[in-house]
Amino acid sequence: MIREIRARTLLSRVRGMDTWFGLDFGMNLYRGCQHHCIYCDFRSECYGNDRFDEDVLVKANAVEVLRDELRRKRARGIVGTGAMNDPYMPLEAEARLAAGALQAIAEFGFGVLVITKSTLVLRDIPLFQKIARQSTAAVSLTVTTVDDELARVVEPGAPPASERLRALRELAQAGIEARVALMPVLPYLEDSWENVEAIVERAAACGVRAIVASFGLTMRGRQRDYFYRRLDESFPGLRVRYEESYGERYICASPDAARLHERFVALCAARGIQTSVSPLLAPSATEPDLFGWPA
Numbered sequence: 001m002i003r004e005i006r007a008r009t010l011l012s013r014v015r016g017m018d019t020w021f022g023l024d025f026g027m028n029l030y031r032g033c034q035h036h037c038i039y040c041d042f043r044s045e046c047y048g049n050d051r052f053d054e055d056v057l058v059k060a061n062a063v064e065v066l067r068d069e070l071r072r073k074r075a076r077g078i079v080g081t082g083a084m085n086d087p088y089m090p091l092e093a094e095a096r097l098a099a100g101a102l103q104a105i106a107e108f109g110f111g112v113l114v115i116t117k118s119t120l121v122l123r124d125i126p127l128f129q130k131i132a133r134q135s136t137a138a139v140s141l142t143v144t145t146v147d148d149e150l151a152r153v154v155e156p157g158a159p160p161a162s163e164r165l166r167a168l169r170e171l172a173q174a175g176i177e178a179r180v181a182l183m184p185v186l187p188y189l190e191d192s193w194e195n196v197e198a199i200v201e202r203a204a205a206c207g208v209r210a211i212v213a214s215f216g217l218t219m220r221g222r223q224r225d226y227f228y229r230r231l232d233e234s235f236p237g238l239r240v241r242y243e244e245s246y247g248e249r250y251i252c253a254s255p256d257a258a259r260l261h262e263r264f265v266a267l268c269a270a271r272g273i274q275t276s277v278s279p280l281l282a283p284s285a286t287e288p289d290l291f292g293w294p295a
């Protein structure tokens with residue numbers, strides 16, 4: 001069900017340094033998401049959204065609230081969106097909250113990073129160009145596999161991976177900073193070097209400037225249960241491998257994470273692509289300050 005709600009506040013300051021995406025502020029225009037990725041962390045109990053897959057709440061006054069908050073900020077910065085839902089999920093085509101937010105961001109001189117899996121973001125290229133004339137305007141498309149069939153199973157509501165890659169090319173050609181979020185990389189499904197290499201090579205060919213990667217996923221509570229149910233439907237027997245490998249662990253790195261990381265960094269360097277690796281792989285990170293799996 002799609003339902004309208006009213007937001008009291010929208011922008012939240014990103015605490016400390018955001019080493020993943022370089023954001024100063026985060027915002028959510030919606031609650032819930034129509035993309036239904038089987039691994040989505042935002043099904044976890046800690047987010048208090050019992051009906052993540054059933055209901056999408058539209059913050060009908062979001063643009064108005066955002067304008068008011070941007071007007072009152074003393075320092076400008078980069079506003080990010082796309083962490084807990086996809087701002088370009090299908091209903092954005094009519095709701096146009098992302099478009100309204102970009103217009104406000106442009107008017108008040110802020111920068112933006114949108115994280116999405118949707119090609120609908122191309123609709124707003126003129127708004128990104130307007131922002132780019134005075135600040136950062138970046139779009140990060142999430143690509144976890146180059147296999148459209150696999151993407152259809154693990155990210156059933158999102159456009160095919162090949163279309164996302166085409167969108168990256170269009171963004172780069174329009175002068176927008178195009179990035180890739182290569183995460184999560186699902187163990188035993190997406191963590192082959194062939195897959196990672198293909199994503200990097202295709203991203204490079206599309207003019208992508210940066211890739212942030214995380215070779216693994218997170219699992220907990222209700223989200224783990226949901227993920228395992230979807231694995232049982234589409235990949236019978238795979239759940240047992242996950243259970244044996246990870247038990248109750250939250251941070252579930254690919255068994256091949258270190259090798260993938262090393263080769264990924266070397267290949268990106270050779271292609272002139274900047275890299276950033278999530279705290280999941282930092283040796284000291286037992287409790288990473290997760291920004292969340294990008295949309």
Ligand code: SF4
Pocket residue numbers: 033034035036037039040041042083084085086117293294295
């Ligand atoms: S991972 Fe992102 S796009 Fe997928 S369901 Fe979650 S919020 Fe939506």
